[in-house]
Amino acid sequence: MRCVWFREDLRVDDNLALNYAAQSGPVWGLFLITHDWWDRHGWGSNKRAALFTALESLASDLSNFNIPLIIKNVTGALYHDQVEIVLQTLATHHTNMLYFNRQYELHETDRDRLLAKKLLKQGGHLHVFDDLLLYPPGSIRTASNTPFTVFTPFKKKALASVDQKIMQGPKLKKQQELAIKSDLSSLVKVKPDSPDLFKLPITTIQAKKRLEFFAEEKLHHYELHRNFPCLDGTSKLSVALSLGSLSIRQLWNDIERQPDSLGKETYQSELLWREFYKHILIDFPDVCRYKPFKKQYELFDWNDNNVLLQAWKEGLTGYPIVDAGMRQLRQEGWMHNRVRMICAMFLTKLLLQSWQKGEQEFAYWLADYDLAANNGGWQWSSSTGTDAVPYFRIFSPWSQTERFDPDGEYIKRYIPELESLSGLHLSSAEKLGKFSQKGYPKMIKDYHQARQECLDAFKKHEQSR
Template sequence: MNVVWFRTDLRIEDNLALEAARQRGEVIALYIATPDQWQTHNDAPIKLDFWRRNLLELEKALSRLKIPLVCAQAPDYPGSIEIICSALSVWQADSLHLNAEYPLNEVRRDHQVLSAARELGVEAVIHHDQILIEPGSVLNNSGEPFKVFTPFSKKCRVMLQLPDRAEKLGPNSSLGVPEAIKGQKPLEELGWPAPESRWTDLWPAGEKAAREKLKHFCSQPVAGYKQNRDFPALPGTSTLSPWLTSGVISIRDCWREATLSHSGEGPETWKNELLWREFYKHIIFHYPHVNMNKAFRQELDSLPWRYDENDFKAWCEGKTGIPIVDAAMRQLKETGWMHNRLRMITAMFLSKNLLLDWRWGEKWFMEHLVDGDFSANNGGWQWSASTGTDAAPYFRIFNPITQSQRFDAQGDFIRYFVPELSELDEKSIHDPGMLKPAEYPLPIVDLKMSRQRALAAFKNNKF
């Protein structure tokens, strides 16, 4: 018997661990929920519910291959290792297959699982399914990992071929009922948060939904990606991030589909974004300190961050008095997702204009994002706070009002998420001043003064 342990790879198509197990013979699929760990990692209820709904779809897809999905619950990662060992013994497994996850806790957990499995005499194999190129193999001429995106992406493009698709194999001989294991529970009883019905419409589960989205995006919108991707009121980006983060679609399928779309600059620009995703996964792998709440540029950990609860609350609630920031923060709360341009604007506003510790913002995003992903979120926050891998210097500070005028020129996005400003014209909506309605706040910070404050903080930092 061959066991596949599913985590953030909730699909059957082009799944390297699943295909490797199927090549060896009969397969049992295993999923272990770890609610205490979810809490420690600040996983958002909307994301956990997305996992639950995708697991239900995965169970159906696996049953068509006559592969049973066994679910179990442990409080945390150490508990999940005990469950794996129980499953391998009870099922007399020959092999265990898992797709690598790259944050440090997950890497440590998987090392322990692999050695525990091998001690039991089980062949244990880890597959690099989440990324295009295995970490450790994209290095500069001195054999070092890259610290900056552009040379990393150039090297990747030289190394990357059109990726192969995992082979399609036949089903198990019969859908048996595997013997019960430690911690086993029905899928619906794994400690999920209470679901909200609107989440299902916003983020439909399953591989079919993900593939249709990818096909649609690569059939036409990708051609205009370069021109449209920065405008939050336009459907200019793929919105595939929740499915990619949960592994409901494979990164190789995305790369392949974009390459085969042959529609000019758009797909190449989109593939560059897929490489940003890749880059941040390589960063957390090569630089473990970023997994420990530390700045990538550790000398910047001594910056005099502010810890003002009132300013933070106004930012979280979308009540800063800066319309584009407020619209973006409300989009996050209402939908579990935020446009990339707005993630940069809101993150820079928090870390530069408010000079609040970027880790507060990073945590808030994780607690609310349906696509919350440690590497992309940490990378995006550190890029915005200038503590990370950004090649540009710290004095790049977006002015949120200028950004708003440029990327939401008509104010359509603001009007949608901040309805109290909907009567304002396209000029005043970005910076209403005295034209603001009574219920909308005045700006909580002066943009000019706060920019100077941030510049001084970076300049005077004793490093």
């Protein structure tokens, strides 16, 4: 018998480990609930609640194929704890063949290495697949066989390498019923912190429905609409991708089948950002250690004013677009990409707080939290990462509002205190300042002063090296 250990691949369709295992003989599934491990990784309740929803749906999908799922609770924040439970469960069910899809983060890699060693030592067999990526690690390289550290050439090489039809695995077939029965008793639901979390597509069926709608109705306009946070212009598939309830290959292929448009091209480019940051994490594992990609920023003198940090977290900075973003995050467990960039740049450049603090706050609230993408986004925004543009890229919250939320529709959705103001007032410090709004705070820092302090701090750091 074969065991498939599910991790970030909570689906039956186009799941390489599952589909190959089932092709070779009878299969049962395993999932580990690892709250202590997730605490250590900074996850909040939103990601856990989304995961449990996808897991419940996976159990039901597997049962249609007569594949039992055993869910085990693991106590302990060390990877050894997980290894022991996996080996014990395999022994209980007289199984010595284990299949899984690779995870790429540092601790996960160490855990899998230890498991492989122990399993092989006791005569077991391990089958590991690269399922979470379009391109396996190490497959996109420069002419001198080094990893790409800048997105555009990475993307060019990836697109040149892509076979028009990205290979999907064999189809899953219904198997004979096994003596092993599903055990879902550990699946105790988690209440999310964000009341609107379940409006996001989470399970396979929800994600496929959203994909179909997005591909037919939205993709064509993606390039035009994706930067306007008041519009429903993006796919909102990030949660499903991060949990693996949707296959990245299936997503790519479904998009590829759509008529050519600028929207399609841009959307595929965004999927390659996901790919790029995962390759960065694999090739530069220091990013898993909270270290900056650009080593020169390791000793940067960030500000540790907790009052500023707290105001940012709670959406009380007095900068409407920033506050709307941070309130969206708490309300929905998701934030629009343009606003993620604005909020991240505000914290790191204008409040000069370390990107690691922002990274942790997003990790806590985001249902789509993914270490590679989150780290990539934060380091891009703070100019410590792979971005080729140096530190003087500083978004002005005012001009970003003027360009991307000109009527203030997005802002007013999340900040009812500002309901009576026009877009013009919401995109100008002077105009907003004249209106003291019921309960809405004053700006915690003057923009021009903050911008200058940022430039001075980065310049000083550069000169001191």
